[in-house]
Amino acid sequence: MRTRIQRALSFGLLPLALAAQGGCAYYDSPPRPVIEGAEDGVLEDPKAPLVLSFGEPVDPATVRVNLVRLVTDVEGNLVHTEEDILFTHVPEFSDVGGNSEFVDDNQALRILPNAALPIGPKLVLLVEAGLRDGAGNETKTQKRILFSYQFDLGCNKPTAIFKPGKYFLLADVKSPLKTQVQLLASMTVDPETGKVLGKFTNADRNPDSSRCAPLTCKSSEVCRLLPDPGCVAPSERAGTVDEFPDYIPNEAPPTGYSFIAEACVEDQPDGSIVFVSAPVDVVVQVPPVTLRNAQLTAQFAPDAEGVLRGTGSLAADQVLLGTTASGKGEGGLLARSLKDDEAPPNIPEPTP
Secondary structure (H helix, E strand, C coil), X not given: CCCCCHHHHHCCCHHHHHHHCCCCCCCCCCCCCEECCXXXXXXXXXXXXXXXXXXXXXXXXHCCEEEEXXXXXXXXXXXXXXXXXXXXXXXXXXXXXXXXXXECCCCEEEEEECCCCCCCCCEEEEECCCCEECCCCECCCCEEEEEEECCXXXXXXXXXXXXXXXXXXXXXXXXXXXXXXXXXXXXXEECCCCEEEEEEEEEEECCCHHHHCCCCCCCCCEEECCCCCEEECCCCCCCCHHHHHHEEECCCCCCCCEEEEEEEEEECCCCCEXXXXXXXXXXXXCCCEEEEEEEEEEEEEECCCCCEEEEEEEEECEEEECCEECCCEEEEEEEEEECCCCCCCCCCCCCC
């Protein structure tokens, strides 16, 4: 007979619990939702239905789901806006952004968004607390399921949207350690094939503290102009990619570095661009960090002023801290293009 024994265990009453069940006891957990078909969090077809499996029948009245782009602040908290919400299912209302239906005797929710989901950016399916199975076992916290869609490098389609030039990128690394990587990039593009060649260079805060005059910064501080003037530690994270005026390229080892990566871009029907780079190793001397097979994936779209803005992810097959393997690397990515008069001088150019 299925029954809960968790309270019995917490009070040291295991013998009584076993006796009540004839010597057989087990814990009946709440539903554990997963996305069907995701390999290491990656799906292949953004046009196919998204199937959320619960592993057992659930009460449809307790299923509340939001599908959003993964956008976080510097502390890792979700900060998505209304524009980042791609689909919503709430029992009391009609679905927003698509349609859904329960299948397999309420063991799964089949979601069909109105439009193909974006390729490149990390997405997150939020399953709200209160999800309950037929026995009344209920989840107590929100479940976050991260995933993205695979984009195979082909470089065989023309692009009219992606432009060559300078870019500023922020990668908020979540694992194996939390840090932010700032990059200034120079990229070329073949408009006939969508092939991109980019050189990505470490960006440091500008050490010229005189920019903050009349403020006087300590020798251990640098000037920050955005979001407001002030003296900060050189390691302070950027809040947005629009803080690019505070950064300059630093290619010189041991603290500086650059890497060259090939990429493909593909124009999308909605006016956006998918950007995917080929895997490349990134080596930093100080501190000693190596990313094996690092890959940048993003979706760009022009804003009202023609600036290309991108959201996506940074992933690496292996991160070495010194010579110690520390597992896979992953994090969110924000990027924007820079106009000629906005880019700092001396951003290294890519060479084949």
